[in-house]
Amino acid sequence: MYKIRRCSRLFKRQVGGNLMEILDGISTMENYLCDMASMEWRPIAATFELLPACNMDCKMCYVRMSMKEMNERGRMMNADEWIEMGQKAVDEGVLFMLLTGGEPLLHPQFKEIYEGLRRLGLIVNINTNATLIDEEMANFFAKNKPRRVNISLYGASNETYKNLCNNPKGFTQVENAIKLLKARNIHIKLNFCITPYNIMDMDKMIEFAEKYEIPVAPTSYMYPPNRKEKLGDYNAHRLTPYEAAKARFDLDIKEKGDEFGAFAKTTLDDIKSRENLEPICERGFGCRAGNSTFWINWQGEMTACGMLSGETIDLKKHGMKQSWKMLNEKVSCTKRNDKCPTCKYKNICYVCVASCQAEAGAFEGVPQYLCDMNEEYEKLLIKHINYI
Ligand SMILES: C[S@@+](CC[C@H](N)C(=O)[O-])C[C@H]1O[C@@H](n2cnc3c(N)ncnc32)[C@H](O)[C@@H]1O
Ligand code: SF4
Ligand code: SF4
Structure with missing residues (x-):
């Protein structure tokens, strides 16, 4: 049987796409601030999707584009533009920030963006596949610590990473990244997306999290990738x-052990x-999206949640304050x-x-x-x- 007690402490339920990534694990005071923000329809947390491109190609991914596809579809925003966006978000009351992608560390100005947003006083979390975290990147984070690095773990072997993510070195890279971050006392959480390509590794992934004593947020529900132009046979890439x-x-049995x-x-x-x-x-949406959180996609448009298709507001045209108001109206009337x-x-x-x-x-x-x-x-x- 599993080390159920230890495991239990390590589990966190992952729901609702990326939203939980910003707000879970926060303190009582932060929770209070978020509740107040929700009651008053004020934005307290934002996600910046720096780019849709990624160095991996996970079969179930709802957002991923190649560099070529991205360049054909639009232009990546640069560091100055993201930092200016961050300033406008702060002016509206945003305190918590999640940087995601695609793979955010692939943005050529990731460090400038991160440092610029931290200078604004934002509490920054990062969603990453961790394959680009080498010693230099770990030292960078150690100097200017993020609130937390949310690492997606896609398997327990390079073979699984090859099948699911098209990266035959992925597992070795992620394990290396975890050692580097842990050695620098950087707070980590592991997200598991369970699919037909890695379900056979589920127990080993939990053992891996236990070995490194990292909390996990597993989910076996995959959204259809409806932001993508071609949906493809997405059911083939998720569990029935x-x-x-x-x-x-x-997973629940492992998490709850004797209390199951x-x-x-x-x-x-x-x-x-x-x-x-x-x-x-x-x-209304019935969650914090568009109520106290918003998402800026890689083209600089505002939406309530990155899992939605369409439903974007042109920030350049309406500005931050007006866009937030428009989003509130849209969400509350839904x-x-x-x-x-x-x-x-x-x-x-x-x-x-x-x-x-x-x-x-x-x-x-x-x-x-x-x-x-x-x-x-x-x-x-x-x-x-x-x-x-
Ligand atoms: C799109 S990725 C971006 C950040 C980074 N590249 C990563 O993999 O963590 C953010 C999270 O969304 C998850 N994800 C991707 N496609 C999904 C889907 N169709 N349904 C649910 N979660 C998905 C990923 O596994 C990851 O945990
Ligand atoms: S690593 Fe993240 S962004 Fe890249 S393909 Fe996988 S889920 Fe998508
Ligand atoms: S009808 Fe019930 S089970 Fe189906 S999606 Fe709604 S809440 Fe879930």
């Missing part, structure tokens, strides 16, 4: 809903108590389906407006993949504890 439910179940039985019973009681509720219609708010699976479901749009083509749609996943998860819980 039934496999995703089983992976979630297995009690957890299963409480979860099933909650599902039962929510049976036969009347459908109700709700407006009509969602009437099934999810009173669904019996609501408290275990990963549903959000982005998954509705990506799975069902509209904010008002119902993402059947998630319904199937939750039904299967419930069955697994029932069988495990003989629930009546």
Whole structure:
């Protein structure tokens, strides 16, 4: 059996794309600030997607472009432009910043951007595949520490990295990066995206996290990559809903250890108590996106969340203040389906407006993949504890 207790401390649930990356693990005071910001519809956290290009090519990725594709589609913003954007965000009250991509460390002026944003007083987190973190980059971070480096771990061997990410050296590079960052006391979290290409490594990935004592945020739900021009056969690159439910179940058993039985019973009681509720219609996104956080895509447009397709606001035309207002209005008026708010699976479901749009083509749609996943998860819980 796994070292369940230690493992339990290491787990964090990853939900809702990148949003959690900025706001999870924050202190009580920071939490209070975020809650206040949410109540007043003020922006407190922002994500800057520095570029869509990446040195890897993960099969399930919702954003990745090659350098050539990126240059054909637009222009990367330079350090001065990102820092100016950062200043405008700070002027509106932003305190927490997530740098992501593509691979943010691939931006030719990453260091200037990072230092410039830190100078503005922003608390900066970074999402990275970590393959570009060498001794020099680790020393750079050690001098000017980020709040946290969120590293996506895609497998437990170079073979898996080759199959999923088209990088046959990826695992060695990431392990090396982790050693370098840990030696410099830089705070790390590991994100796991479980897909058909790395599910066989799941146990070893957890052992890896335990070995280095790094918290993990695993997810077996992959969004359809609906920002991409060509969707491709995305279902081939993610688990079926039934496999995703089983992976979630297995991860939960490892996370909760001896407490899993009690957890299963409480979860099933909650599902039962929510049976036969009347459908109700709700407006708004129901999360912090566009309410107290925003996302600037690599072309400098504002959106509520990077998982959404379209729905962008032209910052150059409207400016930061007006764009934020427009985003608030858009988000608060958004009509969602009437099934999810009173669904019996609501408290275990990963549903959000982005998954509705990506799975069902509209904010008002119902993402059947998630319904199937939750039904299967419930069955697994029932069988495990003989629930009546
Ligand atoms: C797009 S990447 C950008 C940062 C960096 N390149 C990395 O891999 O961490 C941000 C996160 O999104 C996750 N991701 C990519 N495609 C996804 C999808 N279709 N559904 C859910 N998460 C996805 C990645 O695994 C990663 O953890
Ligand atoms: S490393 Fe990140 S950005 Fe690059 S392809 Fe993979 S998920 Fe996408
Ligand atoms: S997506 Fe399906 S399972 Fe999830 S809350 Fe909505 S209706 Fe329920």
